[in-house]
Structures are given as C-alpha cells and as structure tokens.
Amino acid sequence: xxxxHPADGVGGDPSARYKGRHxxxxxxxxxxxxxxxxxxxxxxxxxxxxxxLMSFGSAWIISVALKEVAAEAGGARTVPAIAAAxxxxxxxxxxxxxxxxxxxxxxxxxxxxxxxxxxxGLAVSTLGPSWPLWIGHGLFIGFFGLGSINAPxxxxxxxxxxxxxxxxxxxxxSGSYLAGALWPPLFEQLIERVGWRHTMLVWMxxxxxxxxxxxxxxxxxxxxxxxxxxxxxxxRPSVLGMRPNTVYALLCFAPILCCIPMAMPxxxxxxxxxxxxxxxxxxxxxxxxxxxxxxxxxQFWGLVSxxxxxxxxxxIGSTWQAVAMSGLLLTQSEIGLITVSAxxxxxxxxxxxxxxxxxxxxxxxxxxxxxxxxxxxFTAVGMAIxxxxxxxxxxxxxxxxxxxxxxxxxxxxxxxLVAFLVLRQRSWRGSQPAFV
Numbered sequence: 001x002x003x004x005h006p007a008d009g010v011g012g013d014p015s016a017r018y019k020g021r022h023x024x025x026x027x028x029x030x031x032x033x034x035x036x037x038x039x040x041x042x043x044x045x046x047x048x049x050x051x052x053l054m055s056f057g058s059a060w061i062i063s064v065a066l067k068e069v070a071a072e073a074g075g076a077r078t079v080p081a082i083a084a085a086x087x088x089x090x091x092x093x094x095x096x097x098x099x100x101x102x103x104x105x106x107x108x109x110x111x112x113x114x115x116x117x118x119x120x121g122l123a124v125s126t127l128g129p130s131w132p133l134w135i136g137h138g139l140f141i142g143f144f145g146l147g148s149i150n151a152p153x154x155x156x157x158x159x160x161x162x163x164x165x166x167x168x169x170x171x172x173x174s175g176s177y178l179a180g181a182l183w184p185p186l187f188e189q190l191i192e193r194v195g196w197r198h199t200m201l202v203w204m205x206x207x208x209x210x211x212x213x214x215x216x217x218x219x220x221x222x223x224x225x226x227x228x229x230x231x232x233x234x235x236r237p238s239v240l241g242m243r244p245n246t247v248y249a250l251l252c253f254a255p256i257l258c259c260i261p262m263a264m265p266x267x268x269x270x271x272x273x274x275x276x277x278x279x280x281x282x283x284x285x286x287x288x289x290x291x292x293x294x295x296x297x298x299q300f301w302g303l304v305s306x307x308x309x310x311x312x313x314x315x316i317g318s319t320w321q322a323v324a325m326s327g328l329l330l331t332q333s334e335i336g337l338i339t340v341s342a343x344x345x346x347x348x349x350x351x352x353x354x355x356x357x358x359x360x361x362x363x364x365x366x367x368x369x370x371x372x373x374x375x376x377x378f379t380a381v382g383m384a385i386x387x388x389x390x391x392x393x394x395x396x397x398x399x400x401x402x403x404x405x406x407x408x409x410x411x412x413x414x415x416x417l418v419a420f421l422v423l424r425q426r427s428w429r430g431s432q433p434a435f436v
Contacts (some may be wrong), residue, residue, distance in 0.1 A: 036223045041160040045168045047218040050152045051111060052175025054210045055149050057183040058118050058141050058203055059087045063267050064187045064284060067274065073129040077271065080129070081391025083319035084267050085384035086138030086306035087146065090372075092380025094147020099373035102152040108219040113173075114148030115211030119204040121145055126197040143300075149211075150176075151373035156358050158368060165360060169353040170302025176351060177298070179292030180266065186285040211283070239362050240424040247362065248371065250421060253377045255355055257414035258318045259382025260389065261325045261407030262348050265290060267387040269341065272400050276332050286341050291343030300352025310358030311425050313350055315418045321349030322411035328404050352379055 017199035062069065062217050066080045102110040121140025125133050152171060160416035161168045190199040239247040265272075269290065273283035305313040359371050390403040 023329050027158045027243075035163050037161055037163055041168070044160050044218060044222075045157050045171050046356065047176075047214055048157050048172040051115075051149060051211055051214055052153065052172060053179050053182070054207065055115065055118055055337040056176040056179040057148060058122055058200075058207065059084065059137075059146070060180055060183050061122075061187050061191075061200055061203065062087075062137065064184050064280075065191050065199070066268075066271050068191065068196050069129055069133070069282075074396060077391045078388070078395055079133070081139040081267065081388050083125070083129075083133045085143040085388040086134055087384075088263070088380040088387065089147035089384035090138045090142030090380075091150055092377030094143035094145075095151030095373040095376050095380075096370065098148040099151050099155055099369050101154065102148075103369040105297070106219075106221065107152055107156045110148045110152050111210045111215035111219055114145050115207050117141070117144035117148065117192050118146070118211070119207040122200040122204040122207070126200050127338075128197075131270055139347055151376045154376065155368050155372050156219065156222060158356070158360055158372070159365070164302075164306060166305035166313075166353070166357050167302035170298045170305065173353040173356075174295045174298040174349075177291040177345070181288045181295055184270070184284040184287050184291075185281075188280060199299065200257065235275065240421065242424070244363070246393045247421070248359075250417060251355065251358060251362075252375055254314070254414055254417050254421075255352070255375065255379040256382040256385070257410045257417065258321065258348075258351055259313075259379050260386035260410040261321065261404075262351070263383040263386030264390045264403055264407045265325075265341070265344055266330065268390045268394070268400065269401075273337065275399070276337075278334070278337075282334070286337055289338055290341035290345040293342045294349035297346045297349045298353070302353065305350065305354050305357050310354040310356070310361055311418065313376075314358065315353035315415065315422050317347055317349070317351040317354065318411060318415050318418060321351070322408060322415060323347070325404060325408050325411060329401060329408075354375075355379065 062080050062084050066077060069080040069083075070077045098110050098114070117140045121136040121142075121144075123136070124140060125136030127133075127136075154169065157168055157172050158165055168375075177385060187199055190202065238244065265286070269287045270283035273286055274280055301313060301317065304316075319342065324340060324344035327336075327343065331337060331340055355375050356372055359375055360368060363371055386407065389406065390400065393403040393406065394400055396402075
C-alpha cells in the first residue's frame with residue numbers, strides 16, 4: 001500500500017487521488033494525513049519575522065548615511081551604493097551555501113552564525129570607505145550574515161506549513177520591510193548625534209543580544225520532511241508544458257528584472273528627497289512610509305497568493321510596482337512623494353514571497369533547500385544591480401530621472417515574462433501535479 005501525503009496548490013482534491021489509486025481494493029479506508037500546521041508553526045514564523053526584522057536593520061544604516069559616507073569617499077555615491085549592492089548580492093550567493101549547510105546540520109546553528117557575522121561586519125565597516133566598508137558589508141553582513149538567515153529561514157518556515165504557506169511566507173518576508181519602516185528614523189537620529197560609525201557599533205550589540213539567543217531557543221527541527229515530499233501523480237515529465245529547468249530558469253531571470261526597480265527607491269529615496277530640497281528627516285519618513293505600507297500589505301498579498309497562487313500574485317504586484325515607479329518621475333511635492341511611496345510599497349510587497357511560493361507550487365519539497373535559495377539569489381542580484389545602477393547613473397547625469405526610467409523599462413520586461421508563465425499555467429492547470 002502506498003504512503004499517503006498531503007497536497008496543495010494546483011493538485012486538486014487529495015482524497016480523490018487516494019480513492020483513485022486504491023480503486024478495486026475492498027475493506028481499505030485511506031484518509032489523507034492531518035495538516036502539519038500547529039501553534040508551534042506560527043511561533044516559529046513569528047520568531048523568523050523578528051530575526052529578519054533585526055538582521056535587515058544592519059543593511060539600512062548605509063542607505064540613511066549615504067551622503068555622509070559618500071562625502072568621506074570624495075563625494076562619489078557609488079561607494080556606499082556598492083556597499084549596499086554587495087549586501088544583496090553576497091547574501092544571495094551565501095544563501096545557496098548556507099541553505100545546504102542548514103539542510104544538513106540544522107537551521108538553528110546557521111542562524112546563530114549569521115547573527116554573529118552581521119555584528120562582525122558592522123564593526124569592520126566602521127573602519128571606513130572604501131574597502132573595509134565593502135568587505136564588512138559584502139563578506140560579513142551579506143555572505144555569512146544575511147546569507148545564513150534570509151534564504152534558510154524561507155526554506156525552514158515553508159516546511160512548517162501546508163495549508164497557509166503563502167500567508168506564512170508573506171509574514172516572515174515582512175521582516176525586511178518592517179526593518180525599513182522602523183529603523184531608518186532611529187538611525188537618522190543616531191547618525192545626527194553620534195555619527196554613522198557609532199550607529200553601526202550600537203546595532204552590532206543589538207544583533208548579538210537578539211538574534212543569537214532567539215535562534216538557539218526557537219528554531220528546532222521542523223516536522224519530518226518525509227511526510228511532505230512526494231509527487232502527487234507519478235512521474236512528472238514537464239512543468240507548465242515545458243522542461244522543468246526551463247521554467248526554473250525563467251523563474252530565476254524574472255526577479256532580476258523586477259528587483260532592479262524595487263531596489264532604487266529603497267536605497268536612494270532619502271538622497272532623492274534631499275536633492276529636491278527636503279530634509280533628511282523627511283526622506284527617512286518617506287522611506288518609512290514606503291516600507292511600512294509594504295509591511296502592512298504583505299499579509300493581504302499572502303492571503304491573495306493562498307487563493308490564486310504564486311505566479312499570478314507576481315504578475316499583479318509587478319504591474320502595480322511599474323505604475324508606482326513611474327510616479328516618481330511625475331511628482332516632486334511632499335504629498336506626491338508620500339503618496340507615490342505608499343503606492344510603491346503596496347505594489348511590490350507581495351512579489352518576493354510569491355516567487356518562493358511559486359517554486360514550492362511547481363517543484364518537490366525535497367528540492368526546496370536549493371531551488372529557493374537560488375531564486376532568492378537572483379532577487380538579490382536584481383536588488384544589487386538596481387542599487388548600484390541608480391548610484392552610477394546619478395553620478396553620471398547628476399539627477400535620478402534616468403535611473404528611474406531604466407527601472408520602469410526593466411519592470412515592464414518582467415511583467416511580460418511573468419504574463420507568459422501565467423498563461424502557460426492557465427493552459428496546463430489540472431495536469432500539473434501538486435507538491436507540499
């Protein structure tokens with residue numbers, strides 16, 4: 001008798017498949033196993049949210065202090081922009097390696113190492129631009145720090161859920177944007193009073209005191225993956241009517257295009273507002289509005305993705321982001337900037353967790369430990385390119401409009417690519433197996 005496993009996503013009714021597989025057998029009662037979700041699942045998700053909230057705070061200090069750091073580097077904004085870009089890029093690369101280590105040795109140890117590495121990276125970065133800043137942000141905060149925390153937590157939390165996985169992923173992914181909503185105003189005040197170096201040292205202590213103990217206490221082994229990993233219907237010759245790795249390659253390329261424009265306002269909005277004549281405090285508030293709106297709307301997108309799936313959620317969110325990005329080219333008033341920032345946050349907030357959900361919908365859970373980190377690597381590549389490109393184009397032209405136009409073009413290309421995948425999914429719906 002075959003083992004029984006739950007299924008979700010596009011696979012249809014699990015009980016119908018069980019009846020079909022055991023048709024003709026008498027006196028056999030086959031029932032789907034219970035959901036793996038418990039109160040502990042949400043405790044783990046909440047702890048993951050707090051961990052990401054604290055760890056991503058380290059990446060926002062350089063954005064708030066961009067002009068001060070640039071002044072020490074001869075006025076070139078490319079220097080702090082490269083540091084911010086290295087955080088995203090190296091965290092993506094590190095996530096692949098750390099995802100494999102977490103799969104073998106456990107998430108608890110890897111998260112503790114990540115929190116420690118972020119603290120070390122902040123200390124190294126205080127030695128100043130350019131190379132100490134780049135090494136501190138790229139190697140320690142990015143590769144060993146966020147690389148040990150971000151992607152491994154996505155994979156880890158996804159193993160605790162089967163019915164409301166989209167909502168859980170939306171919750172934990174809110175950590176990075178809640179960090180952007182809460183910490184920039186605090187960092188702005190600290191930088192004004194004690195400078196950007198001492199601000200980093202203060203945050204180093206916070207990382208040691210919060211992330212490491214939380215990891216050691218909460219992040220125990222998830223429910224047995226053996227109860228979650230199975231193909232719902234025999235062999236799987238294709239995904240969306242194409243080779244599985246072809247679909248996967250498109251899922252890796254698409255986030256580069258949408259994360260380029262996603263990174264530009266997040267990393268340069270404070271400096272953009274300053275260039276328009278507004279105070280840095282207003283710029284920090286505008287960034288907080290953008291990221292606070294993203295946090296508040298994340299759970300909405302999580303509920304939506306639970307109903308319509310990851311791919312369609314990406315399409316809707318990316319389209320919204322493109323429209324909001326265009327708004328930065330059309331307004332320079334205080335009310336206009338606040339409104340556009342809120343609209344941008346509402347649009348982009350559901351995109352990255354939807355990519356993770358799409359991977360879980362289309363590929364087996366046994367492959368999640370490497371497929372999810374690789375996709376997140378390409379989101380990081382897009383974020384790195386976007387942050388660097390905006391700084392480089394500003395240094396060349398002296399204003400941000402060319403960068404924002406480039407971001408809109410990349411966003412439109414993403415919408416077209418995701419629309420193709422959505423159409424393929426609608427055409428092949430019903431013949432695609434479900435994975436949990």
